[in-house]
Amino acid sequence: MQDPPTPPLPSTSSVLPSARIAALVDGGASDARLDELCAALGQELAPADAPYEEVLAHWFGAPGSTWHPRYRGPSDLWFRATPEQDEEIRVRFGERYEAAAAGALASWADTPRGALALVLLLDQLPRHMFRGRARMFATDEAARAVAERLLTSQAQGWLSPPQLAFVYMCLEHAE
Template sequence: MNHSDVIKYWFSKKSREHWFFSTPEIDNEIKQRYEQLWTRAASGELKGWQDSPQGCLALIIVLDQFPLNMFRGKAKSFQTEEMAVKVALKAIKKGYDEILNTDELLFLFMPLMHSENLEHQNMQVKLFEKYDFNDE
């Protein structure tokens, strides 16, 4: 499985319908499909994905979004949150935010929103203002 597979799945019509309103069935589907990939990402095996905008985005989805589905209601769902923040910060530093589309940017910035670090949250607010997310 490569980063294109993650992007294709996450931005599919079916997945979009459940971005913010998941079901136990979707949570289970993500767990079955992506738990091994998440384990690899958590161990640092997928660092090479950070070499492209789409790769960074896919890695963020694996580290930040998928655990919320796979481990819903458990502390483990936040285990790779800080890793996702680091990937997001690196992507922004590389200018990847200038390349991605609006839907992709939402998930690029999501780890900053999820972070308990106030600086990260403030950065996310500024990025949402820069890309005019607050009116959507």
């Protein structure tokens, strides 16, 4: 028996952010204009009161910044973290990780940004919090389920290329 199709996640506008950015880049927009649009996208796409925004801000920086064509993320955090960074993540996000692992944050997956934050919380952050221990893989399956739903929902168009890279990276962790 086949599962019913997953309904698309809600969006805030009918024009995808990637289309807005592409139109400006193709039109020869200045970096300043691109900065303005990325900041506006951040305000539009990132509800200030959403509990998942702290996870995204820690991982990617200011909301909207990842849409800029010249975005350079915190690769040291992503790929060469220090014990101090691991401890900061453990202290700052440990309780949220435990809640996500228990399924208490499942509603985050109802929006594209919330789903991305949940993928990070279940896939990337445990690799910092529990580095070198088997527990760092404990929520990989749950992260994969969120990532697969996100990628089959048409909602991935609301995430920037750097954000999507971490959704796909979660799938690479399937072992």
